[in-house]
Amino acid sequence: MxxxxxxxxxxxxxxxxxxxxxxxxxxxxxxxxxxxxxxxxxxxxxxxxxxxxxxxxxxxxxxxxxxxxxxxxxxxxxxxxxxxxxxxxxxxxxxxxxxxxxxxxxxxxxxxxxxxxxxxxxxxxxxxxxxxxxxxxxxxxxxxxxxxxxxxxxxxxxxxxxxxxxxxxxxxxxxxxxxxxxxxxxxVGYATGNPMNILMVVAVHAAISRELGLPLRFPGSHAAAEALYQVxxxxxxxxxxxxxxxxxxxxxxxxxVTNGDQFRWAHAYAAIARHLGVEHDEPQDFSLTSTMPMHEETWQRMVQRHGLRPTPYADLVRWQFGDFLFHSEFDNVSSTVKVRRVGFGECLDSIDRFTELLDRLAEQRVVPAAGEARAALTA
Incomplete structure (x- = not known):
């Protein structure tokens, strides 16, 4: 052809x-x-x-x-x-x-x-x-x-x-x-049981933060939060x-082949917090790999109460992948001029797409929907 x-x-x-x-x-x-x-x-x-x-x-x-x-x-x-x-x-x-x-x-x-x-x-x-x-x-x-x-x-x-x-x-x-x-x-996308996926890092981190009544914070360095990134x-x-x-x-x-735009994680996390109806706060640099496995019981309670897919927690997210991306303190930008010149011109607004995909994950019962009430904190 x-x-x-x-x-x-x-x-x-x-x-x-x-x-x-x-x-x-x-x-x-x-x-x-x-x-x-x-x-x-x-x-x-x-x-x-x-x-x-x-x-x-x-x-x-x-x-x-x-x-x-x-x-x-x-x-x-x-x-x-x-x-x-x-x-x-x-x-x-x-x-x-x-x-x-x-x-x-x-x-x-x-x-x-x-x-x-x-x-x-x-x-x-x-x-x-x-x-x-x-x-x-x-x-x-x-x-x-x-x-x-x-x-x-x-x-x-x-x-x-x-x-x-x-x-x-x-x-x-x-x-x-x-x-x-x-x-x-x-x-950015979802496949059952495939944890090497930045969408799931963001989705599960945000869902657990909301469940615990905590503000959503970018879990990396300030420099990484302000660097340009692409997906x-x-x-x-x-x-x-x-x-x-x-x-x-x-x-x-x-x-x-990227979405054709760049964004800063600081802006993306602020938009995600607004979308989920939770407070947003300054970045907090910590290890997802060390911290998030300790919230497995919280997640299991969420699965039961919200009727989520019973995916094993270890298969849900690869936190090391998030730690790597969220501590990259330099701009990550690729030119997509070549592919557009040849004929593939599709593009997306990445931050808008994150919120759209979070809603889709909720529809698929992978994470709780934005409007679902969180549980009261227990001692």
Missing amino acids: SHESTTAGPLGGTDPIAAAAREPGVALVAGSAGVIGAHAAAEYARVPGWTVRGAARREQSGTAWEPLRADLSDADGARADLAGAADTTHLVFAAYVERGDERQQIEDNTALLRNTLDALRDAPLRHVTLYQGGKAYGAHLPGFRTPARERDPRLLVPNFYYAQEDVLREEAARRGFGLTLLRPEGV TDAELLARATVWAGSTAAADGEVFN
């Missing part, structure tokens, strides 16, 4: 659904139990004519796509588990494993991609989408050049993003399929994924 034949969307870019519907295929989303993967699979499932499968180690139920139980860390296992996906035309690779050792992180995550590509070696692959992130620019280090642009050079510091990209480009050149690399930052809505990223898989101009390219 030529780039010129794509349909203009309401924001002057490409309508992902209309573009993909012109040339239906079979999508396989690796890592479909995660926030990014689940949203990507759901978005592909909305496209008329497409067959969609989602591969994950955890059980998936009630999905709009065909679930596959797959262990991609083992080469032989991956071939067996993905045997039913031999007709895949579009691979969306969102699988990831966290490792404390950087060398092991590179080795294990590169193996996930290699094993998946090998398992699909006879599939009629037309396109592969691979996700990276701000670490490609050094967002995990003490400061980096902003706004980050796709043409910025790699870092000397090893990174599994680089290793995966090299593997993918080599395979694409050898086998003749297209590829696109998308770089989101701070993905990527999981639904927006999913639409960019479908767009990339059906747009010739995206082939071989790397694109930053």
Whole structure:
């Protein structure tokens, strides 16, 4: 499909659904139990004519796509588990494993991609989408050049993003399929039992603060509260994924994909407090990782009284992720000019989106609704 034949969307870019519907295929989303993967699979499932499968180690139920139980860390296992996906035309690779050792992180995550590509070696692959992130620019280090642009050079510091990209480009050149690399930052969305998600950090911290009758405080340093930050809505990223898989101009390219704005956590927390009807106070620098597990009993009482989903507390939020983001004291800004020039022009107001998604979590009974009364404090 030529780039010129794509349909203009309401924001002057490409309508992902209309573009993909012109040339239906079979999508396989690796890592479909995660926030990014689940949203990507759901978005592909909305496209008329497409067959969609989602591969994950955890059980998936009630999905709009065909679930596959797959262990991609083992080469032989991956071939067996993905045997039913031999007709895949579009691979969306969102699988990831966290490792404390950087060398092991590179080795294990590169193996996930290699094993998946090998398992699909006879599939009629037309396109592969691979996700990276701000670490490609050094967002995990003490400061980096902003706004980050796709043409910025790699870092000397090893990174599994680089290793995966090299593997993918080599395979694409050898086998003749297209590829696109998308770089989101701070993905905001929800997937059951997936705790590495800044939305859940904010939602659960705010809910417990309100339950205890406490003002909502940004749980990080003053400098981090005032630094510019950016996020990527999981639904927006999913639409960019479908767009990339059906747009010739995206082939071989790397694109930053964020909501298109920046904000300060100080302002976001103030807006969230107003939305929830609680007081707001100055930032208070403390460790979420050490503090929030001690409020598990409070959360369990909230689950019972408000009829919330009985997700194990340990699976609800990864507090370490919040501590990392909320102690980043430098601006985190990526340019999205490149992706907009090529045709994907969607954008969102991030603070407004936080409040919208908090309401959605309440509708799904993940957290209490903003209007529900908190319990009286007990001794």
